[in-house]
Amino acid sequence: MMDTALETQVAAHAATPPADLTVRGLTKSFGQAEPVFRDLSFDIARGACVALVGANGTGKSTLLRCCLGLSPFEGGRVELLGHDTATLSRRARRTLRSQTGLVAQKHNLVPRLTVLSNVLHGLLGRGSGPRYWTHMLAPAEARDAAMAALDKVGLPHLALRRADGLSGGQSQRVAIARALVCKPRFLVADEPTASLDPAAGEEVMEMFFDLVRAEGVTVIFTSHNVDHALRYGERVLGLAQGRLDIDAATAGLSSRDLAGLYG
Amino acid sequence: MTAGTTPARFERPSALAFLGYALGAVILVWALDGAGWSAEKIARSGPRMADFLSRAWPPATDSLARLGWKMVETLQIAIAGAALGVVLSVPVALLATRGLLVPHWVTMVTRMVLGFIRAVPDLAWALVFVVAVGLGPFAGMLAILMDTLGFCARFFADDMEAVDQGPSEALTATGARRIDIAACAVIPAAMPGFISTSLFGLEKAVRSSTILGLVGAGGIGIELKVGFDLFDYPTALTVILMIAVVVIAVEQLGALLRSRIIGTDR
Numbered sequence A: 001m002m003d004t005a006l007e008t009q010v011a012a013h014a015a016t017p018p019a020d021l022t023v024r025g026l027t028k029s030f031g032q033a034e035p036v037f038r039d040l041s042f043d044i045a046r047g048a049c050v051a052l053v054g055a056n057g058t059g060k061s062t063l064l065r066c067c068l069g070l071s072p073f074e075g076g077r078v079e080l081l082g083h084d085t086a087t088l089s090r091r092a093r094r095t096l097r098s099q100t101g102l103v104a105q106k107h108n109l110v111p112r113l114t115v116l117s118n119v120l121h122g123l124l125g126r127g128s129g130p131r132y133w134t135h136m137l138a139p140a141e142a143r144d145a146a147m148a149a150l151d152k153v154g155l156p157h158l159a160l161r162r163a164d165g166l167s168g169g170q171s172q173r174v175a176i177a178r179a180l181v182c183k184p185r186f187l188v189a190d191e192p193t194a195s196l197d198p199a200a201g202e203e204v205m206e207m208f209f210d211l212v213r214a215e216g217v218t219v220i221f222t223s224h225n226v227d228h229a230l231r232y233g234e235r236v237l238g239l240a241q242g243r244l245d246i247d248a249a250t251a252g253l254s255s256r257d258l259a260g261l262y263g
Numbered sequence B: 001m002t003a004g005t006t007p008a009r010f011e012r013p014s015a016l017a018f019l020g021y022a023l024g025a026v027i028l029v030w031a032l033d034g035a036g037w038s039a040e041k042i043a044r045s046g047p048r049m050a051d052f053l054s055r056a057w058p059p060a061t062d063s064l065a066r067l068g069w070k071m072v073e074t075l076q077i078a079i080a081g082a083a084l085g086v087v088l089s090v091p092v093a094l095l096a097t098r099g100l101l102v103p104h105w106v107t108m109v110t111r112m113v114l115g116f117i118r119a120v121p122d123l124a125w126a127l128v129f130v131v132a133v134g135l136g137p138f139a140g141m142l143a144i145l146m147d148t149l150g151f152c153a154r155f156f157a158d159d160m161e162a163v164d165q166g167p168s169e170a171l172t173a174t175g176a177r178r179i180d181i182a183a184c185a186v187i188p189a190a191m192p193g194f195i196s197t198s199l200f201g202l203e204k205a206v207r208s209s210t211i212l213g214l215v216g217a218g219g220i221g222i223e224l225k226v227g228f229d230l231f232d233y234p235t236a237l238t239v240i241l242m243i244a245v246v247v248i249a250v251e252q253l254g255a256l257l258r259s260r261i262i263g264t265d266r
Helices: A005-017 A060-067 A090-097 A115-123 A139-152 A168-180 A198-215 A226-232 A255-262 B015-034 B039-056 B062-095 B106-119 B121-133 B137-160 B165-174 B178-209 B221-229 B233-262
Strands: A019-028 A037-046 A049-054 A077-079 A100-102 A187-189 A218-222 A235-240 A243-249
Touching: A019 A060, A019 A139, A019 A218, A019 B165, A037 A077, A037 A218, A037 A243, A049 A060, A049 A198, A049 A226, A049 A255, A060 A077, A060 A115, A060 A187, A060 A218, A100 A168, A115 A139, A115 A168, A115 A255, A115 B178, A139 A168, A139 B221, A168 A198, A168 B121, A168 B165, A187 B106, A226 A255, A235 A255, A243 A255, B039 B233, B062 B137, B062 B233, B137 B178, B165 B178, B178 B233, B221 B233
Parallel strands: A049 A218, A049 A235, A100 A187, A187 A218
Antiparallel strands: A019 A037, A019 A077, A235 A243
16 A cells, blocks of 8 residues: 555656656856866656746856757756756757757858748758758758748748848847757757847747747747746746756746846 | 056067067068079060060951961860869868868868868869860860969868857757758858859959960960960060950959959958
8 A cells, every 4th residue: 555655656656647848957157167067966747838937157158058968068967858958969869859940049041042942941851951951952842941930930931031131030030940840859948039129029938939839849048038028938947157046837837036136 | 547658669679589680671572682682684574575565566456366266265264164173162162261171180181181182283284184184275264274273162161160160059059960060051141252262263263364374274365375476576565465355354353343242341
């Protein structure tokens, strides 16, 4: 017969969705004596939307890159979608990454290519080779998927425009379409509106979170906008002096609680 | 607000900088001495040059048609050699780009080979290919190809190393292979550099191809050599003027294409 404590534990476990990201004891130092962050541990449950906040230089972007396996780390363990990122073979890492996406502050589109080709490149984790390099050679289903993603961000009419001819807001929408086209399970957004004016930033954030919630994607995003963190995140992780100062549901937080991170 | 002291216009050089300047001056004097610098010869060269020009002027026009066809052959050598050199440069540059496709040691070996190709002058390559494939324009084209390969592959690789890493990282995060990242993010971003370098390569090829005939590798250079060997200075002057016109025209065309195709990107 199961004792009560164990029953409670099992019930709690059953009620908690499995974690898409598990970070344990993560330490990163860039070779300096003082690590950027030390011994970080947290989980992100499947379908959750988590805001990562902190002052400049606290290692938010570095932490996100470590989570995606884009940056090596000195200590600890990162388990992404059930896989330990440090022990994966190159092929397994690519397979894992085909289920993830990155939306960056600088949008990171290839300027001289069309919008459609840029979005199509989001499918390179699923299909490799010259047929996926340009929309002109792409398989019909890939072109359709890219157009559907562009449709979702409201820019199908710009499919054949060069990426360097877009406004900042349009450019970030295309970057979001590229990240979503492969239907990722886990998405990282690193200050997605930092290079946009406030109006365009609000518009992009609304659209981005409507889409990711509709598709059930797990998201971790960084923002210097405390209101964004509280409005779009279900939970907030606050980084300060290389440690997690805050790890709490947004329901119990106010902007004053987060302001201390920037003091 | 307090006003600071206005700094001196020129700073006194440090002892080390002074030693550097002195060493530079010594090296320059040493090089001029080795190169047979002679003010007296320069002073005496004026009348000789005037004598040459008086014997060469007016330029010969009786063989314009033959020289014109030789110039066409020269351009064919330059265009074919430069085009093939540029095309071959792309895969070689991918091997020479650090952190893109291949391990570091492959990059190092490729860069060393490219350094060797560049170190050998175009006339030496022409001599080698004359031995290998015989006299004529084909040897010249191969020499231009090697010259273009050594030049373009190196600069293509440098262009690819200098591109913004953001798009590459975004594609890496989606699980793209390295070759896909090179094709979709790195090469398109480096394309303005590729176009600019290729046009410089073509200009360089046209300049080089005009003298390859000196060693029997085709083109108008042979006419220049024969003109001087036979003291037919009017024909030699015609060849020199034709080369100047074509090289300047190709440089102007290159500048125009660069601005039209890549705009202000580079």
